Amino acid sequence: MNRKVLVTGGAGYIGSHTTVELINAGYEVIIVDNFSNSDPSSLEGVERITGVKPTFIEVDCCDKEALRKVFEAHDFMSVIHFAAYKAVGESVEKPLMYYRNNMLSLINVLDLMSEYNRPNIVFSSSATVYGDADVLPVTELTPRKPATSAYGNTKQMAEDILRDATAASATLHGIALRYFNPIGAHPSALIGELPRGVPNNLVPYITQTAAGVRECLSIFGDDYATPDGSCQRDFIDIVDLARAHVVAIGRMVEGRSKSQYEVFNVGTGRPVSVFELVNGFEKANNLKLNYKIAARRSGDVPAVWADTTLANEELGWKAERELNDTLRAAWMWEKHVRGIE
Numbered sequence: 001m002n003r004k005v006l007v008t009g010g011a012g013y014i015g016s017h018t019t020v021e022l023i024n025a026g027y028e029v030i031i032v033d034n035f036s037n038s039d040p041s042s043l044e045g046v047e048r049i050t051g052v053k054p055t056f057i058e059v060d061c062c063d064k065e066a067l068r069k070v071f072e073a074h075d076f077m078s079v080i081h082f083a084a085y086k087a088v089g090e091s092v093e094k095p096l097m098y099y100r101n102n103m104l105s106l107i108n109v110l111d112l113m114s115e116y117n118r119p120n121i122v123f124s125s126s127a128t129v130y131g132d133a134d135v136l137p138v139t140e141l142t143p144r145k146p147a148t149s150a151y152g153n154t155k156q157m158a159e160d161i162l163r164d165a166t167a168a169s170a171t172l173h174g175i176a177l178r179y180f181n182p183i184g185a186h187p188s189a190l191i192g193e194l195p196r197g198v199p200n201n202l203v204p205y206i207t208q209t210a211a212g213v214r215e216c217l218s219i220f221g222d223d224y225a226t227p228d229g230s231c232q233r234d235f236i237d238i239v240d241l242a243r244a245h246v247v248a249i250g251r252m253v254e255g256r257s258k259s260q261y262e263v264f265n266v267g268t269g270r271p272v273s274v275f276e277l278v279n280g281f282e283k284a285n286n287l288k289l290n291y292k293i294a295a296r297r298s299g300d301v302p303a304v305w306a307d308t309t310l311a312n313e314e315l316g317w318k319a320e321r322e323l324n325d326t327l328r329a330a331w332m333w334e335k336h337v338r339g340i341e
Helices: 013-024 041-050 064-073 088-093 095-115 150-167 202-210 238-253 274-285 309-315 323-338
Strands: 004-008 028-033 055-058 078-081 120-126 173-179 181-183 217-220 235-237 261-266 291-294
Touching: 004 013, 013 028, 013 041, 013 238, 028 064, 064 095, 078 095, 078 238, 088 095, 088 150, 095 120, 095 150, 120 150, 120 238, 150 173, 150 261, 173 238, 181 202, 181 238, 181 323, 202 217, 202 274, 202 323, 217 274, 235 238, 235 323, 238 261, 238 309, 261 309, 274 323
Parallel strands: 004 028, 004 078, 028 055, 078 120, 120 173, 173 261, 181 235, 217 291
Antiparallel strands: none
């Protein structure tokens, strides 16, 4: 059994945590990344946690010939494709940049997988494909709504490309994992989310506010049709999310896939509001946050969370970490980054 895995974007937030879980599960990892939205320090963190230094090649997946050299040099049978731009707001302002990078990188990977007969790919998809769903929680059969951003559209288009590529191939197997809201950090506090500039995601903004890097946290809207007026999301611990990729790779490597293309929701199945998350962070870490209510943010849906039945029963994976532990790990990581005792 070939236990070598190529992880594109493996120095990023989700990629680095997945690399740790792959190594812990006995896989050999080859990472490619161009550091456009990641930092080399994450690779040091992976090595410190696992005791293993994964093979790393600095490559932009949009450079097909550079990527080809990786396929030539390494005989992995499986790929986990994370490499993509991911900021919703930026994608609205710079759509062509998102379409060029996110589509071309995937097409290059799939082209080379076909050429070199590498049969298994896990694709990093997103719950954004569901949009403002009519019925909650969303299942894998919930109709996809028109995307509200170029980022969301690239995820829908990428899923379609992967579906069509597997249908046209006798050997290619693909699994798209639709993430909900990954949060937290590795319990060691040696790797975590490291946003560049102003964070786009809620938890890094919370931790930076707690650390004094940001003056005040803005909660965008308190008048939604939800129990406390704030948006509800399905917040999943980053380590749980990382483990889902290991299970998905094992499913394909061991020949347990039910079809050549499969889709699974990766969430907790529990809605948590923004207010609940903020209050939970304060309680878990025994501190107070400076926050204010701001106007609603364009593109935010009131609520979305996962029905995880298929992932639990068919994929054989479920989220296990408690929210309090996740929020403590997020703060430990922020303190590590800032040198706070």
